[in-house]
Amino acid sequence: xxxxxxxxxxxxxxxxxxxxxxxxxxxxxxxxxxxxxxxxxxxxxxxxxxxxxxxxxxxxxxxxxxxxxxxxxxxxxxxxxxxxxxxxxxxxxxxxxxxxxxxxxxxxxxxxxxxxxxxxxxxxxxxxxxxxxxxxxxxxxxxxxxxxxxxxxxxxxxxxxxxxxxxx
Ligand code: RP5
Numbered sequence: 195x196x197x198x199x200x201x202x203x204x205x206x207x208x209x210x211x212x213x214x215x216x217x218x219x220x221x222x223x224x225x226x227x228x229x230x231x232x233x234x235x236x237x238x239x240x241x242x243x244x245x246x247x248x249x250x251x252x253x254x255x256x257x258x259x260x261x262x263x264x265x266x267x268x269x270x271x272x273x274x275x276x277x278x279x280x281x282x283x284x285x286x287x288x289x290x291x292x293x294x295x296x297x298x299x300x301x302x303x304x305x306x307x308x309x310x311x312x313x314x315x316x317x318x319x320x321x322x323x324x325x326x327x328x329x330x331x332x333x334x335x336x337x338x339x340x341x342x343x344x345x346x347x348x349x350x351x352x353x354x355x356x357x358x359x360x361x362x
Contacts, residue, residue, distance in 0.1 A: 201231035202257050204231055204232065204257070204332060205232040205259065206253060207225070207232055207264075208237045208262070208263050208264070209235075209237075209263070209271075209288070210238050210240075210264070210271045211236060211238065211265075211266075212236055214236075217288045217317060217321050218234070220322045220325065221325035224322055225325050225328065225329070228325075228342055228343075230329060237249055237271065239271040239274050246275060247278055250274075251278050253281055254281055258281060260282050261284070262325070263285055264287075264321060265285075265286075266298045267290045268297070269285070269287060269288070269302050272285030272302050272311045272313075273301075273302065273305055273309065284313075285302040285303070285314065285324075286302075287301075287313065287315075287316045288316075288317070289316055295317060
């Protein structure tokens with residue numbers, strides 16, 4: 195069974211390379227904040243295609259409910275995982291050196307009809323929002339998470355109010 199800190203993982207956070215971790219850790223920070231158990235691991239669509247296929251095909255039976263997949267450049271991981279599971283897949287375009295992540299974004303977002311990947315913004319903001327989207331999906335059947343998301347939004351709004359106060 196997939197587990198994190200002794201609890202059944204509900205979310206899998208995967209990335210094409212360890213070099214994606216600085217971005218993808220933002221998704222994990224959100225899951226930590228909401229006390230959602232997750233697995234995290236490097237799985238490369240190009241360097242470990244067999245591992246990717248095994249992971250995708252077994253994820254549902256392992257109890258995973260949402261997959262967050264980050265990749266950069268020729269970012270095939272989210273789409274190829276989505277092709278092999280009916281779990282929701284959220285794709286995070288990691289900023290690349292050569293093309294600043296536009297290559298990653300376009301690789302992930304332009305899926306053919308029938309195999310969806312919910313694609314976020316490029317980079318850390320996208321990873322943060324991927325974590326929040328996963329929490330939102332889980333909150334459909336988890337009242338505690340629904341309440342915690344409401345509280346999170348109140349905190350965001352309070353932060354804006356505070357920034358206004360600092361303008362004077
Ligand atoms: C992609 O290639 C990875 O997702 C990463 O963003 C990019 C570069 O990988 P490394 O060469 O840094 O391992 O597969």
